[in-house]
Amino acid sequence: MFRNQYDTDVTTWSPAGRLHQVEYAMEAVKQGSAAIGLRSKTHVVLATVNKASSELLSHQKKLFKIDNHIGIAMAGLTADGRVLSRYMRSECINHNFIYESPLPVGRLVVKVADKAQVCTQRSWKRPYGVGLLVAGTDETGPHLYQNCPSGNYFEYQAFAIGSRSQAAKTYLERKYETFMECTKEQLIRHALFAVKESLQEEELTSSNCGLAIVGIDDKFEILDQKKLQAYIDSLEDATKEEPAPADEEPAHVEEAAALLTRESSGGVEIPADGDGPAPMET
Amino acid sequence: MTGKQPYVGQALDSPHAFTLAPGPTKHTQYPYVTGTSVLGIKYKDGVLIAADTAGSYGSTVRYKSVERLKTCGKHCLIGASGEISDFQQILSYVDKLILNDYMWDDGNNLSPRDIHNYLTRIMYNKRNSFDPLWNTLVIGGVKNGEKYLGVVTMIGVHYEDNHVASGFGNHLARPIFRDEWHENMTLEEGIQLLEKALTVLFYRDRSAINKVQVANITAEGINISEPYALKTNWDYKAFKNPTAGAVGSW
Numbered sequence: 331m332f333r334n335q336y337d338t339d340v341t342t343w344s345p346a347g348r349l350h351q352v353e354y355a356m357e358a359v360k361q362g363s364a365a366i367g368l369r370s371k372t373h374v375v376l377a378t379v380n381k382a383s384s385e386l387l388s389h390q391k392k393l394f395k396i397d398n399h400i401g402i403a404m405a406g407l408t409a410d411g412r413v414l415s416r417y418m419r420s421e422c423i424n425h426n427f428i429y430e431s432p433l434p435v436g437r438l439v440v441k442v443a444d445k446a447q448v449c450t451q452r453s454w455k456r457p458y459g460v461g462l463l464v465a466g467t468d469e470t471g472p473h474l475y476q477n478c479p480s481g482n483y484f485e486y487q488a489f490a491i492g493s494r495s496q497a498a499k500t501y502l503e504r505k506y507e508t509f510m511e512c513t514k515e516q517l518i519r520h521a522l523f524a525v526k527e528s529l530q531e532e533e534l535t536s537s538n539c540g541l542a543i544v545g546i547d548d549k550f551e552i553l554d555q556k557k558l559q560a561y562i563d564s565l566e567d568a569t570k571e572e573p574a575p576a577d578e579e580p581a582h583v584e585e586a587a588a589l590l591t592r593e594s595s596g597g598v599e600i601p602a603d604g605d606g607p608a609p610m611e612t
Numbered sequence: 613m614t615g616k617q618p619y620v621g622q623a624l625d626s627p628h629a630f631t632l633a634p635g636p637t638k639h640t641q642y643p644y645v646t647g648t649s650v651l652g653i654k655y656k657d658g659v660l661i662a663a664d665t666a667g668s669y670g671s672t673v674r675y676k677s678v679e680r681l682k683t684c685g686k687h688c689l690i691g692a693s694g695e696i697s698d699f700q701q702i703l704s705y706v707d708k709l710i711l712n713d714y715m716w717d718d719g720n721n722l723s724p725r726d727i728h729n730y731l732t733r734i735m736y737n738k739r740n741s742f743d744p745l746w747n748t749l750v751i752g753g754v755k756n757g758e759k760y761l762g763v764v765t766m767i768g769v770h771y772e773d774n775h776v777a778s779g780f781g782n783h784l785a786r787p788i789f790r791d792e793w794h795e796n797m798t799l800e801e802g803i804q805l806l807e808k809a810l811t812v813l814f815y816r817d818r819s820a821i822n823k824v825q826v827a828n829i830t831a832e833g834i835n836i837s838e839p840y841a842l843k844t845n846w847d848y849k850a851f852k853n854p855t856a857g858a859v860g861s862w
Contacts, residue, residue, distance in 0.1 A: 431725060469756070470718070470720060
C-alpha cells in the first residue's frame with residue numbers, strides 16, 4: 331500500500347529530497363479527465379474532457395467563471411477545485427470593491443499558488459488535489475496559467491493537464507507557434523482538435539467536452555451545448571476536406587516545450603511520468 | 613472564586629474583571645491645521661490641479677509653505693484640503709499601496725480610478741468608525757490616454773467630473789469653471805482659468821493666500837510647479853472703500 335516510510339505526512343522529506351504526499355496530490359491531477367488551454371494575442375480558450383461514469387449520471391462541471399475577465403478549467407478532485415474557485419471569486423470581487431477595477435490574472439494566480447503552498451508545509455493540512463488552468467485578460471493582455479497542488483504556477487502559450495493530456499499536449503506542441511495570430515474561431519477549433527486527441531477512441535460530442543473563451547474585448551463565456559455542437563459540426567466538415575491534423579507525422583516533442591517562462595514559490599519538482607495509484611474517477 | 617461563571621476578560625486570580633478606561637473611545641473629531649480649496653480641471657492634454665500653500669490654525673494662517681499637492685505613482689496626483697496631518701496619514705497609506713503594487717513587478721499598475729476608489733473606501737470606513745480623516749481629496753491623472761479627475765470627501769462622498777473644487781472653491785471657483793471651461797482648453801488657457809479662480813479665492817476666502825502651486829498631469833508624466841505668487845490688484849473701488857455698501861457704526 332505505501333510506497334515507503336516517508337510518505338505518511340506532507341511535511342516529511344524523503345532522503346532523496348522529495349515530498350511524497352505532494353507528489354501524490356500531483357498524481358490526483360493526472361487521474362482527472364483532461365483540461366486544455368491555449369491563447370492567441372487576443373483570446374484564451376479553455377476546453378475540458380467531461381466523463382460521466384454512468385449513463386444515468388451527468389458529467390462533473392469542470393469549467394468555472396471566476397469574474398468577467400477570468401475563468402478556470404480544472405482536472406483532478408473537482409471538490410477541491412470548487413473551494414479554490416470560490417476563493418478566486420471572492421478575491422476578484424474584493425479587488426473590484428476596493429479598486430473598482432478587475433484583478434490582474436497573474437496576481438490571482440499567485441494568491442492561489444500561495445494558498446496551495448501552505449498546504450505543503452503544514453502537518454495538519456492536505457494539499458489540494460486539483461490542477462487549474464487559469465485563463466484571463468488584464469491590461470498586459472491575455473494570459474494562460476497553470477496552478478499545481480505543489481504551489482507551483484507556470485504561464486503557458488498552450489497547455490493540457492489531466493489523464494491522457496499527453497496526446498493533447500503533443501498536438502499543442504506541434505501547432506502552438508501559429509496560435510498567436512489565430513482568430514477566436516481558429517483558436518476554438520485548435521482546442522477541440524486537442525480535446526479530440528485526449529478522447530482517443532471516443533467520439534467528440536457536445537456532451538463529452540466543455541469549452542470556454544475569454545478575450546480582451548470579450549467577457550468570459552462558457553459555451554452552451556448548442557453553440558459547442560455547432561463548432562464540433564463545423565470541425566467535422568473541415569476534416570472531411572483535409573486530412574485530420576492528427577494524421578500528420580508523429581512528432582514526439584519533449585514534454586512542456588510550450589512552457590513559456592516563469593516558475594515560483596515553494597513546492598517540489600515532479601517527474602512527468604511517475605507510476606501512480608490505480609485510475610480513479612473524479 | 614465566587615459561584616459566578618467566569619468570563620472572558622476576568623483575571624483568573626481576582627474576583628474583579630479588569631476594565632478599560634471609563635467612557636467612550638474618543639477620536640480627534642475636529643481639524644487643527646487645515647488647508648483650503650483645491651481646484652482641478654481636465655484640459656486638452658491632461659489634468660491640471662491647483663492649490664495654495666497655506667496651512668491655517670483655526671482662522672490664523674499659521675503656515676505658508678505647506679505643499680498640498682502630492683504625486684502618487686506614475687499616473688496620479690492627489691490634492692488635499694482639510695486637516696494637514698490627516699493628509700500626511702493618507703499619503704502614508706497611498707505610499708504603501710503604491711509600493712505594494714510596484715513590488716508585484718508584473719506590468720500592471722494602479723490607475724487614477726483605482727486610487728480614487730481605494731481612497732473612497734478608506735474615507736468611508738474611517739467615517740463609519742466615527743474617526744474621519746478630515747479632508748476633501750482631489751484625485752487627478754492620465755492613464756492609457758484616459759483623463760481622470762475625481763473627488764472624495766471626509767464622509768466618503770465621491771464623484772468624477774470635468775472640473776472639480778473642494779471647500780470654498782465649490783462656491784467661488786466652480787461657477788467660473790461652468791462658464792469658461794471647455795474640453796479643448798490648451799495648457800495656457802487651463803492655467804489661466806485656474807489662476808483666475810485662485811485669485812478670486814484669495815480675495816474672498818480668508819484662509820487662502822496668493823502663494824500657489826499648479827500641477828500638470830499628462831501622459832508623459834507629472835509636473836508640480838514650484839510655489840509662485842499670484843498677481844493681485846487692490847485698486848477696486850469696493851476694496852478701497854469697503855464700507856460703502858454697508859454703513860456701520862464705525
